[in-house]
Amino acid sequence: MALPLVYHWRNVFVRPTTTTLTILVVAAVVGLLGWILGFAAALRGSLAVASDTHKIIVIRRGSTSEGTSALPPAEFNKLSQVTGVARDPQTGRPLVSPEMTVQVALPRKRDAGRTTANVAVRGVDPERAFAVHRNVRLQGPVFATGAQEIIVGVKAAEQFAGLRLGDVVNLGFGNDRGYRVVGYFTADGGPLESEIWGYLPSLMNAYSRNAYSSAALRVAPDEDPQKVIEQIEGPAIQLTAKTEAAYWHEQLRLVRGYLVIVTGLVLIMSVAAVCSIANTMFSAVAGRTREIAMLRTIGFGRGRILVGFVLEAVLLALLGGGLGCGLCLAWLQFVGRTKDMLGASSFTTLAFEIRLTPMIAAVALAAVVLVGALGALVPAWRAARVQAVSALREG
Amino acid sequence: MTLSYVLLQNLRRNRLRTGLTAVAFALPMAVFVLALSLVVGFVKTSAALEQELRLGVHHRVSLTNFLPDGHRRKIEELDPQRTRLRAVCGMRWFGGRVPGTQQTLQSLAADADTLPIVYSDIGLTEAEITEWQRERRAAIVAGGVARQYGWKVGDRVVLESTIPPYRQLEFRLIRIWDESPFPMTFYFRRDYLLDAFEREGQVGTGCSIFWVKCVDAAALRSLQQEIDALFANTPDETRSEDENAFVAGFVQAVGDLPSLAQAMATVVVIIVALVAGNTMMMSFRERIRELAVFKALGFSARRVFLIVLSESVLLALLGSALGILPIVAGLTLIPPDHLRWGAFSPPELSWLAVLGSLSIGLIVGIAAGFWPAWQALRLRTTDALRRVA
Numbered sequence: 021m022a023l024p025l026v027y028h029w030r031n032v033f034v035r036p037t038t039t040t041l042t043i044l045v046v047a048a049v050v051g052l053l054g055w056i057l058g059f060a061a062a063l064r065g066s067l068a069v070a071s072d073t074h075k076i077i078v079i080r081r082g083s084t085s086e087g088t089s090a091l092p093p094a095e096f097n098k099l100s101q102v103t104g105v106a107r108d109p110q111t112g113r114p115l116v117s118p119e120m121t122v123q124v125a126l127p128r129k130r131d132a133g134r135t136t137a138n139v140a141v142r143g144v145d146p147e148r149a150f151a152v153h154r155n156v157r158l159q160g161p162v163f164a165t166g167a168q169e170i171i172v173g174v175k176a177a178e179q180f181a182g183l184r185l186g187d188v189v190n191l192g193f194g195n196d197r198g199y200r201v202v203g204y205f206t207a208d209g210g211p212l213e214s215e216i217w218g219y220l221p222s223l224m225n226a227y228s229r230n231a232y233s234s235a236a237l238r239v240a241p242d243e244d245p246q247k248v249i250e251q252i253e254g255p256a257i258q259l260t261a262k263t264e265a266a267y268w269h270e271q272l273r274l275v276r277g278y279l280v281i282v283t284g285l286v287l288i289m290s291v292a293a294v295c296s297i298a299n300t301m302f303s304a305v306a307g308r309t310r311e312i313a314m315l316r317t318i319g320f321g322r323g324r325i326l327v328g329f330v331l332e333a334v335l336l337a338l339l340g341g342g343l344g345c346g347l348c349l350a351w352l353q354f355v356g357r358t359k360d361m362l363g364a365s366s367f368t369t370l371a372f373e374i375r376l377t378p379m380i381a382a383v384a385l386a387a388v389v390l391v392g393a394l395g396a397l398v399p400a401w402r403a404a405r406v407q408a409v410s411a412l413r414e415g
Numbered sequence: 416m417t418l419s420y421v422l423l424q425n426l427r428r429n430r431l432r433t434g435l436t437a438v439a440f441a442l443p444m445a446v447f448v449l450a451l452s453l454v455v456g457f458v459k460t461s462a463a464l465e466q467e468l469r470l471g472v473h474h475r476v477s478l479t480n481f482l483p484d485g486h487r488r489k490i491e492e493l494d495p496q497r498t499r500l501r502a503v504c505g506m507r508w509f510g511g512r513v514p515g516t517q518q519t520l521q522s523l524a525a526d527a528d529t530l531p532i533v534y535s536d537i538g539l540t541e542a543e544i545t546e547w548q549r550e551r552r553a554a555i556v557a558g559g560v561a562r563q564y565g566w567k568v569g570d571r572v573v574l575e576s577t578i579p580p581y582r583q584l585e586f587r588l589i590r591i592w593d594e595s596p597f598p599m600t601f602y603f604r605r606d607y608l609l610d611a612f613e614r615e616g617q618v619g620t621g622c623s624i625f626w627v628k629c630v631d632a633a634a635l636r637s638l639q640q641e642i643d644a645l646f647a648n649t650p651d652e653t654r655s656e657d658e659n660a661f662v663a664g665f666v667q668a669v670g671d672l673p674s675l676a677q678a679m680a681t682v683v684v685i686i687v688a689l690v691a692g693n694t695m696m697m698s699f700r701e702r703i704r705e706l707a708v709f710k711a712l713g714f715s716a717r718r719v720f721l722i723v724l725s726e727s728v729l730l731a732l733l734g735s736a737l738g739i740l741p742i743v744a745g746l747t748l749i750p751p752d753h754l755r756w757g758a759f760s761p762p763e764l765s766w767l768a769v770l771g772s773l774s775i776g777l778i779v780g781i782a783a784g785f786w787p788a789w790q791a792l793r794l795r796t797t798d799a800l801r802r803v804a
Contacts, residue, residue, distance in 0.1 A: 041692055048685055083578070088579075137668065274669055275670070278672075288443070288445065292686060299694060303701075361668065367479065
């Protein structure tokens with residue numbers, strides 16, 4: 021017969037102070053863990069664009085990102101020699117999209133505009149861009165080619181001020197051309213959602229540029245993207261080409277580094293939580309030696325006692341975990357759920373939205389169960405080895 | 416029976432608990448001292464930069480837009496008597512990297528005549544200034560870059576630019592700037608860049624930023640207003656900010672480590688306070704009768720209070736030391752270049768951070784021990800002796 025759960029549940033509350041203090045330690049660690057897992061999930065979401073293996077980004081050789089690349093039309097036109105590029109089913113034109121990337125400093129909503137972020141502005145030709153960037157889906161109309169209009173990625177719209185429908189954003193080299201926001205777009209959670217898109221010729225004119233920044237290219241479904249990349253990097257064209265996955269993987273280097281640092285810190289703190297739980301459980305076992313001896317006497321086996329005490333610690337940890345998740349939710353709700361970081365070399369910002377999904381909460385709680393069990397293992401072992409007779413005889 | 420004897424005996428009685436508490440205390444404290452080192456490093460850098468009284472003037476729209484070279488003269492004319500500004504140094508982003516590597520250095524082409532004045536913190540000697548002005552290919556690099564690539568004064572080095580028109584240029588190092596707050600800095604002469612561009616028919620004019628060295632803080636504030644007003648409603652409007660504000664923008668953009676460090680430090684203090692408090696509550700509860708015996712033997716209430724409180728403090732200090740020592744050792748032994756975050760200074764071992772962590776440990780120890788100690792002070796001997804633990 022196993023010890024009834026209610027026995028442990030009540031025991032958790034026998035020492036309210038100690039229990040509360042332990043729960044709070046666990047809660048603090050879990051709260052942080054929830055935030056980090058949420059951030060990691062947002063980062064993974066950004067990299068989900070990697071699933072589209074047939075999109076290739078072409079930049080000028082020697083440059084490190086779209087932001088520092090300049091691709092004059094003459095260079096861009098060389099891309100027409102590339103074989104294996106998908107074609108538009110109606111017009112038969114190859115799906116190569118010329119693009120220009122610039123940036124505009126927009127105030128962050130998070131700190132009420134005290135600081136600004138460099139938001140990428142991408143000039144595209146709608147006829148080609150949407151066929152190449154298949155993950156981009158419009159919510160509302162697209163910008164008109166004849167007017168100064170832009171569409172905004174949903175993440176940018178959430179995090180930066182002045183991007184509501186109908187707002188006018190000043191762009192152009194002298195910041196003197198007003199572009200009106202007419203619609204939003206999504207990109208499967210990818211980095212493009214942090215951008216602003218407008219009509220390529222209009223934006224090139226506004227920034228007095230005569231070169232594109234980059235090109236995006238769709239590889240035909242039955243062709244090997246690697247072969248296409250080799251052609252573009254080969255002697256005839258001499259440009260740099262990367263699959264979109266590789267490109268963003270590189271740009272997210274800083275973000276990954278940041279995550280590694282934070283995760284390391286939380287790991288260190290969870291060891292502290294394990295120790296704290298162990299301490300509490302040792303004390304619980306020591307204080308209940310006679311009680312345990314009694315249980316042994318009336319027929320509970322060692323295994324049951326061991327499992328029982330581990331269970332008690334897990335209960336304790338789960339209480340802390342639940343509180344921690346609650347704290348994390350409250351923090352995200354009331355303090356802020358957004359974070360943005362610069363790409364490694366693009367000089368434009370990537371916005372992330374941190375969410376504590378049920379899945380993440382479940383992972384955090386699973387971690388907490390592990391922490392509780394680890395902390396309780398040795399004390400529970402000690403409890404299981406209590407010598408009934410001598411313990412009962414003791415004062 | 417001295418106090419220290421009682422303390423030691425008490426800590427040794429439940430070695431397991433002392434050990435677990437010390438570890439639970441030490442690990443977060445290690446995080447704390449690291450976070451504090453980082454923050455102290457940033458604060459020191461920013462205090463140093465404030466001393467330099469440099470005002471950065473860049474294009475209002477974006478740092479990637481160049482300002483015309485003529486802005487320098489117009490800024491200088493704001494104060495022809497030089498009562499408020501010392502000198503103006505125009506800089507153009509080169510974005511160079513060592514061929515074959517991926518890391519972009521903070522390489523900037525700077526006005527040769529004013530760099531030694533505006534960046535007096537480089538501390539160029541007379542001989543070095545003469546060399547800087549004579550040698551067109553002269554370059555000054557921060558210690559971080561020099562160590563990473565194994566460069567020495569006198570070396571010839573090649574950088575290729577990662578921005579249009581992607582030129583390769585050769586430089587000769589005349590000075591390694593070891594104390595640079597930004598370890599990836601690389602300065603060279605702007606007239607050299609201009610010549611190189613013009614020889615190939617490329618446009619090399621335009622500056623990313625003008626650094627204005629001011630006489631004092633009041634002059635900096637007034638110039639900041641006047642410069643932005645001067646260029647308002649022109650095609651090239653400016654935004655002026657002091658060097659700290661300029662750097663803060665980047666710090667925020669690459670992940671805002673200082674705020675992360677502050678948040679971590681707060682959580683850590685909470686955790687260690689809870690851990691220590693927990694232990695002290697447990698030890699106290701188990702030892703109520705013993706403390707009552709002390710009192711019955713004639714120990715004064717004050718002394719019993721001190722025994723409980725100092726045990727907590729001792730444990731907290733032990734835990735802190737255990738956490739701080741490995742970090743101190745690590746930061747001393749690992750070359751700081753390995754701990755660098757982007758182009759910013761690595762966390763720096765500072766006695767301020769160590770002292771700060773120890774005092775936090777001390778405060779936590781006192782706070783955690785105070786309640787049990789207070790209860791011990793008010794303990795009624797007869798009640799406690801009668802109580803069954």
